[in-house]
Amino acid sequence: MTDLADLRRLHPLPEGVEDTAMNRAQIARALDVSDNTISKWIAQGMPVLEEGGNGREYAFSPADCYAWRRHRDAGARAAKAAADRSASQLAMAFRNLDEEDANASAGLTAKQIAEEADADYRYQRAAEQRGELTRTARVRDLFEDMLVEFRRTITTLVDYCEMEFSLDPEETAKLEARCDGALVRARGTLEQAIGRGAAEPVALRRGDQGEMGL
Template sequence: MSDQPLDIEALVKAYPLPEGVPDAVLNKTEVAEFFHVSEPTIAAWIRDGMPFVEEGTNGRSYKFMASQCWAWRQSKKAGEEQQRSEARAAIEAMRLKLIGGEVGDTIRALPPKERQQLYDVEAAHLKLCRERNQTLQREDVSEVMTEVLRLCRDGVNQLPDVLEREVNLGPKAVAVAIQHCDTVLEELYQTIERYFADRPIVTREERADLFN
């Protein structure tokens, strides 16, 4: 957590809520639903500095402003993206320096001999990574994740019935359990979909520059 005090007003102005989304006072459960994450994640964000309008104590829930939470989260994501971009730029600049290229060069900008050398190095590196089990085929990962999700789905879907049968859980509690299980499954699917969406398959010739 940063020692610098947050300028909440400036954050909200820089990162307003999406158009059509009204501001509102939310509790922790509602903030988790707002961001489609779990309550433990919200607890971690609070420790990391997410602003609140009223601190939770025994018998009293945390209270948050949707606009403040949204602005804080967008600011954090922007900062993380900037750090990744700066690190990537430094790595690319060093690699380009080693082969005499310039920032923004594409694979096709290299002479045929240098282009083939780059392909050969890349292929050798990938082969070594596969031999060490440091990389997996996208299809294999997708297959494993599909199977894991199937097991999670089956187990979660059976949980309310098990609770009702084994511990005589009442109808209202069963309904709550079903809703929570549905939320967990939806979060799992959304997380995996975002993961693959952020990592589209890109061919060598489509890459924006030599090492992107």
């Protein structure tokens, strides 16, 4: 918590206002709030000169209370601004906007956002029907089919080279490791392109002509 003396230096009383002790009703009028708000602020830490009770009134320093409230309001504004930024960033993520698009859309009402989202959906559907856009799932399936064929080819390559060039076990193992690496790199490139995460290395199973198993 910032020291009260520091708060008074940061937020001095307006010029011409004297720091004269006030009771609860007077400080409420000075700060333009209700008596109940003063009670709530006291519970939240607003400084008092003298505690009230048993027929004795509270006493407040206008300078202390003014500085405390200004500091409190500044903190509330900063917290709201941070929350607004987080909300905008989260909304941008949900709506798949980049920062430039988000800035252009700032301040839109919920109805306007819904209308914009609907228009964007209709545009993308029309573009898909024209063949200008392709769904990620379809692209993924295409690449999966290509990788299946690639795996079949590269799997038989090891056996072919072993027989055709009379490779010894050490040479065969080196070629097999090389082919394993090619498969893993191909899978990794696909995963990065379609956003499914990193590839997991899977050893090449020689003679496997079926599914990739990657």
